Structure formats: structure tokens, C-alpha cells
Amino acid sequence: MSTIEINNIQKKYITKSNTITALDNVSFTVDQSEIFGLIGPDGSGKSTLFRILSTVLLPDSGEAKILNYDVVRNFKEIRKIIGYMPGKFSLYQDLSVEENLNFFATIFETSIEENYELISDIYKQIEPFKNRRAGKLSGGMKQKLALSCALIHNPKILLLDEPTTGVDPVSRKEFWEILNKLKLNGITIVVSTPYMDEANLCDRIALIQNGKILDIDFPKKITEKFNKDIFSITSDNMYLLLNDLRKFKDTISCFAFGDSHHLVLEKNKIELIQLEKFLSHHKNLSIKKIKPTIEDCFMQMLQNKN
Amino acid sequence: MRQLKFFLKKEFQQILRNKLLVRLIVAVPIVQLIILPFAANYEIQNIKLCVIDNDKSEYSRKLINKFTSTNYFILTGYFSSQKEALHYLEKDKADLIIEIPKSFENDLIRESETKVFINANAINGQTAGLAVSYSNAIIRDFNNDVRIEWIQPMRINSIPTIEISSTNWFNPKMNYKYFIVPGLMVLLVTLVGFLLTTINIVKEKEDGTIEQLNVSPLKKHQFILGKLIPFWIIGLVVLTIAQIVSFILYGIVPAGSYLTIYLFAAIYLVALLGFGLFVSTLAETQQQAMFIAYFFMMIFILLGGLFAPIENMPDWAQFLTRLNPVSYFIEAIRMIILKGSGINELSKHFGIIILFALIFNTLAIYSYHKTK
Numbered sequence: 137m138s139t140i141e142i143n144n145i146q147k148k149y150i151t152k153s154n155t156i157t158a159l160d161n162v163s164f165t166v167d168q169s170e171i172f173g174l175i176g177p178d179g180s181g182k183s184t185l186f187r188i189l190s191t192v193l194l195p196d197s198g199e200a201k202i203l204n205y206d207v208v209r210n211f212k213e214i215r216k217i218i219g220y221m222p223g224k225f226s227l228y229q230d231l232s233v234e235e236n237l238n239f240f241a242t243i244f245e246t247s248i249e250e251n252y253e254l255i256s257d258i259y260k261q262i263e264p265f266k267n268r269r270a271g272k273l274s275g276g277m278k279q280k281l282a283l284s285c286a287l288i289h290n291p292k293i294l295l296l297d298e299p300t301t302g303v304d305p306v307s308r309k310e311f312w313e314i315l316n317k318l319k320l321n322g323i324t325i326v327v328s329t330p331y332m333d334e335a336n337l338c339d340r341i342a343l344i345q346n347g348k349i350l351d352i353d354f355p356k357k358i359t360e361k362f363n364k365d366i367f368s369i370t371s372d373n374m375y376l377l378l379n380d381l382r383k384f385k386d387t388i389s390c391f392a393f394g395d396s397h398h399l400v401l402e403k404n405k406i407e408l409i410q411l412e413k414f415l416s417h418h419k420n421l422s423i424k425k426i427k428p429t430i431e432d433c434f435m436q437m438l439q440n441k442n
Numbered sequence: 443m444r445q446l447k448f449f450l451k452k453e454f455q456q457i458l459r460n461k462l463l464v465r466l467i468v469a470v471p472i473v474q475l476i477i478l479p480f481a482a483n484y485e486i487q488n489i490k491l492c493v494i495d496n497d498k499s500e501y502s503r504k505l506i507n508k509f510t511s512t513n514y515f516i517l518t519g520y521f522s523s524q525k526e527a528l529h530y531l532e533k534d535k536a537d538l539i540i541e542i543p544k545s546f547e548n549d550l551i552r553e554s555e556t557k558v559f560i561n562a563n564a565i566n567g568q569t570a571g572l573a574v575s576y577s578n579a580i581i582r583d584f585n586n587d588v589r590i591e592w593i594q595p596m597r598i599n600s601i602p603t604i605e606i607s608s609t610n611w612f613n614p615k616m617n618y619k620y621f622i623v624p625g626l627m628v629l630l631v632t633l634v635g636f637l638l639t640t641i642n643i644v645k646e647k648e649d650g651t652i653e654q655l656n657v658s659p660l661k662k663h664q665f666i667l668g669k670l671i672p673f674w675i676i677g678l679v680v681l682t683i684a685q686i687v688s689f690i691l692y693g694i695v696p697a698g699s700y701l702t703i704y705l706f707a708a709i710y711l712v713a714l715l716g717f718g719l720f721v722s723t724l725a726e727t728q729q730q731a732m733f734i735a736y737f738f739m740m741i742f743i744l745l746g747g748l749f750a751p752i753e754n755m756p757d758w759a760q761f762l763t764r765l766n767p768v769s770y771f772i773e774a775i776r777m778i779i780l781k782g783s784g785i786n787e788l789s790k791h792f793g794i795i796i797l798f799a800l801i802f803n804t805l806a807i808y809s810y811h812k813t814k
Contacts, residue, residue: 190657191657192653192656192657212659215657215658215659216659218657220653220654220657222650222653222654224650225650226649226650226651226653226654227651227654228452228456228649228651229649230456230459230460231452231455231456235452235455238448239448239449239452240654240658242444242445242448243445243448243449243655243658243659243660244658244659245444245445245659285654
């Protein structure tokens with residue numbers, strides 16, 4: 137039995153002028169003690185899925201089960217076994233760190249003392265500020281507090297909607313370390329992120345776009361499936377370089393990735409020298425063959441779809 | 443129970459920590475009760491009077507004296523042509539013009555009949571109406587004086603007259619403050635019970651904290667009670683402040699019992715809090731909530747009989763006031779404070795407000811969902 141089973145979930149938002157399909161026949165399963173990542177850009181339907189799993193939104197059709205409890209029929213049981221951290225910071229900004237934690241412990245019919253063990257690793261980092269108002273905390277500390285609040289009732293499943301968005305790199309790293317520890321405690325974690333680099337930190341990932349799942353696999357497998365050559369290219373005039381690369385006759389796709397451009401070509405189709413010749417008018421040209429990242433795979437899948 | 447207790451604790455922590463809000467809750471009733479009863483005064487005085495005296499006779503002078511000797515009129519102009527007087531009216535230097543015709547005294551003595559012409563500035567209808575009715579009374583009085591002066595020598599009163607003497611029950615001196623202050627108390631309780639509740643709940647929506655509560659095992663009734671009880675208490679606190687202020691400033695002591703007032707207010711607040719909760723389920727942002735609440739507040743107040751008496755409204759508006767909980771509380775609190783009515787006399791009001799409480803709260807509970 138899988139911890140989470142999602143079958144053909146469909147959700148549409150209907151407004152007067154148009155209908156938006158937020159989730160289109162989404163199905164997948166999550167196993168126990170797994171960190172399952174939902175990777176996709178903003179507006180791809182990640183939050184909608186989280187809201188359905190956390191029983192605050194009803195799907196139009198399809199069913200979802202958490203530990204065999206149906207999210208629609210058995211919402212009461214589910215609310216006791218999940219910890220949900222919404223994408224937007226949603227604790228009481230005018231209450232202190234300790235008061236927030238105490239409040240959420242109480243409404244989940246438990247106390248800080250009872251489950252202190254579980255959150256101690258995280259809570260210790262924010263404990264020096266326990267009398268500070270939640271609204272006055274830094275982004276990283278806010279997320280740690282939110283995670284503490286989501287964990288205080290010892291949930292079996294954690295649903296984390298973009299927990300690291302807007303958090304500094306150091307705090308992000310710490311946050312993922314915490315998640316790995318929680319996983320070792322037997323907690324199943326579903327986490328979404330728009331950061332492709334975080335995909336590698338998950339056990340399995342689902343790439344999602346426009347409410348559709350493009351692929352579900354281990355991060356490694358996803359990059360292994362990439363059967364094309366990929367080059368990282370830089371030069372002094374990056375804008376011109378991008379235009380030139382897109383004009384190159386064998387280019388399948390070329391996108392700007394941070395400070396370099398990633399060029400995708402058919403496997404072993406051309407010699408590097410041909411490309412160098414084509415770009416000879418660029419100064420400080422550097423061409424490196426690289427291994428594909430999750431983001432490259434994601435972009436490729438989008439290309440194929442179109 | 444423990445969950446509800448903690449929820450209430452959290453609510454009070456948040457409210458008390460909002461220093462500005464706490465200060466406002468105390469200051470608003472005091473300031474409103476100091477300013478409004480003095481400002482909203484319907485006893486019109488110092489009506490600016492212009493006279494066009496074409497006669498300049500003894501009688502015309504007597505009539506003018508009659509006007510100026512009351513407290514209501516002050517003479518701002520004395521002219522001999524209509525044109526100048528109308529110019530004064532245009533410049534807002536006159537509210538009322540009295541034109542005395544040329545043969546005023548002659549006609550009065552010879553033909554026992556004469557005419558006086560009155561022009562009123564109707565920009566402010568209230569002042570104009572009162573000014574005209576005051577002048578009617580003064581002219582009637584003048585008329586009587588003239589008659590008595592002429593008839594007296596006969597010693598036999600051959601003309602039967604009915605003299606009217608009136609007493610104003612429940613407010614003998616027609617003190618406008620006794621009318622307005624109880625109404626203001628209702629306004630204040632409404633402000634807290636309705637506006638603050640609505641905005642408070644929508645704030646949880648806007649901050650996203652309601653999402654966290656929705657995924658918790660916290661029960662619907664616990665959430666609703668946790669939200670309504672604090673404002674129910676604050677509403678009664680505001681009422682108490684208002685009672686103290688109105689006693690100190692205006693010496694208003696209810697003719698009826700405080701118990702009746704508080705009992706009514708307690709039920710009224712339940713009704714209003716339910717309505718506030720209902721509005722909060724409609725609004726997604728505090729801005730929307732504020733606007734919806736303001737819309738209802740305006741209608742509640744203006745159709746509640748706080749300023750304009752309900753009896754003067756057209757039938758359709760009177761029908762609307764019957765759907766307005768505020769109008770029942772205003773009527774009830776005036777009956778308790780001025781007339782000394784008790785629960786028996788107010789049984790209709792109590793019945794209706796209980797009905798409102800049931801309807802609004804059912805509506806609110808029905809439309810508040812933890813799951814969308």
C-alpha cells in the first residue's frame with residue numbers, strides 16, 4: 137500500500153470568461169518515508185494539488201487517498217495525520233514564536249512538551265527568538281517556525297508547498313537537511329518547488345506543467361533519459377550569442393540558463409569544431425559539453441509537447 | 443473546550459496587542475458622545491431674518507419686535523425694497539424674509555384684514571420649514587394680541603377661542619440630547635459588533651492563517667464561538683463606557699433598568715455578530731469586507747431612526763426599517779431609557795431581535811465552510 141495514492145484528479149477553475157484547468161488527470165503514488173518533489177513553474181497546479189490533499193479544496197473528479205483515508209470522505213481523519221505548510225507564510229504575525237507554536241499545538245490537541253523531541257532540531261535554531269513576534273522574523277526563520285508548527289502534532293505526512301521560496305541559499309540548504317532527518321524518522325514528505333536545483337534533493341520527482349504531469353521518476357533517471365548532447369556556452373556578448381545559436385542549423389533548442397546558454401543538439405551529430413567556427417566572431421568564447429540538469433530535461437519536455 | 447479556551451486566549455492576545463485598536467475602542471464612544479449630541483441639534487436658533495418694511499407704522503414695528511424678542515430670530519437686514527432683501531438671501535445672509543405691505547396698519551384697522559409675505563431659503567429644508575412654522579406661530583400670536591387689544595373694551599369675550607397647552611411626555615423639555623444619546627449608544631455597539639468582527643475574520647483569510655485552521659481538527663463551532671465571544675464582550679464593554687459617559691456628561695439615567703438594556707444588547711450583539719460572520723464569508727479581502735460592512739452600516743443607521751424619525755419616512759422606507767435590526771434596538775433603548783419600559787412592554791422587540799439572531803447565525807454557519 138502506498139502512503140499517498142492519487143487517481144485521475146481533475147480540478148477546473150471556472151470564471152465567466154474562461155475555464156482554467158488547474159489539474160488535468162493527475163495520478164501518482166508516494167511511498168512511505170519518501171521525499172516526493174513536485175517540480176514545476178508558477179501556475180502549474182502544484183498548490184491546487186496540495187490544497188486537495190490537505191482537504192481544504194474538493195476535486196472535480198478523481199480520488200486521492202492518504203493512508204487509505206479518502207480526502208473527501210475521511211477529511212477528519214486526514215486532518216489529524218497531515219502537517220500542511222501553505223505556500224504563503226500563514227502564521228499569526230502578531231503572536232510570538234512560542235505563542236504560535238503553543239496555539240497550533242493546542243488546536244491539534246497536543247502540547248509542545250509532548251512532541252518536543254520531533255521538532256527540537258528545528259526549534260532550537262529559533263528558540264533564542266521565542267519571544268519575538270512571528271512577523272519580525274527573517275524569511276528562513278519564518279519557514280523554520282512554520283515547519284515546527286506543521287510538525288507539532290506528530291503528523292505521518294508532511295505537505296510542504298514551496299517551503300523554500302524566498303529563502304536565502306544557506307537557510308534553504310539547512311531546510312533540506314531537516315527534511316532528510318524527518319524522512320529518517322519515518323515521515324513521508326511531499327514538497328513542491330520552482331527551483332530545479334532542489335529536484336536532485338528529492339527521492340522521486342514529478343515534473344508538472346499546466347496541470348499535467350510530464351514525467352515521474354528518480355531525478356537521476358530523468359536526466360539519464362535525456363538522449364541529446366548539451367553544451368554550456370558563454371561569450372562577451374550573451375544576447376548576440378543566443379540569437380546566433382538559435383540560427384545555427386542543427387540547433388534543437390537554446391535557452392539562457394543563469395550566466396550561460398545551454399544548447400541542445402542531436403547526439404553526436406556535429407563536431408565541436410563546426411560550432412566553434414560558426415561562432416568564431418565572438419570574443420572570449422567558451423564551449424563546454426555538460427551533463428543535463430533537471431531543468432534541461434524539463435525544458436526539453438516542454439519543447440516536445442509543443 | 444481546551445481548544446476553544448486557547449482560541450479565545452489567542453484572540454484576546456491579538457486584540458489587546460493591537461494598541462491602536464484598544465485605544466480606539468475606548469476613545470470612540472467617548473469622543474462620539476461628546477461631539478455628536480451637541481452637533482446634531484435640531485433646536486434651530488438664530489434664524490437670520492430680513493425685513494422689508496414698506497409700511498413703517500406702529501403695528502409693523504410691533505410685529506418686527508415680536509419676531510426679534512424670541513430667541514429664534516436675529517435681525518440681519520432691514521430694507522425698503524424686495525430687491526435688496528433677495529440679494530441678502532442669495533448671499534446667504536438671510537434665512538427668512540418678511541415683507542410687510544405698504545398699507546399694513548391701515549388695512550388692519552379699516553378692513554380688519556391684511557397680508558404678510560414670507561420668503562424662506564429652502565436650501566436647508568429643515569431650517570426653512572421650522573422658520574416658517576415659527577413665524578406662523580408668532581404672527582398668530584400677534585393676531586391674537588391685536589384682537590384682545592380691540593375687544594377688551596367690550597369686556598365680554600364674544601369670540602370663542604380654544605387655547606392649547608401641551609406637555610411633552612418622557613422628555614418634558616424636549617431635550618434633543620435625550621433623543622440622540624441612546625441612539626448613539628446603539629451606533630457604537632453596532633460599530634464594534636459588526637464592523638470589527640467582519641474585518642477580524644477576513645484578516646485571517648487575507649493572512650492565510652485561516653488555511654492553517656481549516657486543515658486542523660478545530661471544529662467549525664469552536665472557530666465561530668472563538669471569533670464571536672471576544673467581540674460580544676467588547677460590545678458590552680463599549681456599551682458600558684457609553685452609559686458612564688452619558689451619565690457624566692448629560693446626566694442620563696435610564697428610567698428603566700440597566701438589566702433590560704444589557705439583556706437586549708446581549709441578544710442584539712449575537713444577531714449582529716452573526717451578520718458580521720456572514721458578511722465575512724462573502725468577502726475575500728479586508729477592503730471588500732470594509733466596503734460591504736460600510737454599505738450595510740450606512741443603511742442600518744440612516745434607516746434606523748437615529749436622526750430622522752421613522753414615522754416621517756415613506757411607506758416603502760418604513761417597510762425597510764422593519765428589516766433593520768438597528769431600528770429595533772434604537773427604539774427599544776429609547777423606550778427603556780426615556781420611558782422606563784421593561785421586558786413586558788418590549789416583548790415584541792425582544793421577539794424580533796431573537797428571530798434576527800437565529801436567522802443571521804443560521805445563515806452564517808451555513809455559508810462558512812472549512813472546505814471549498
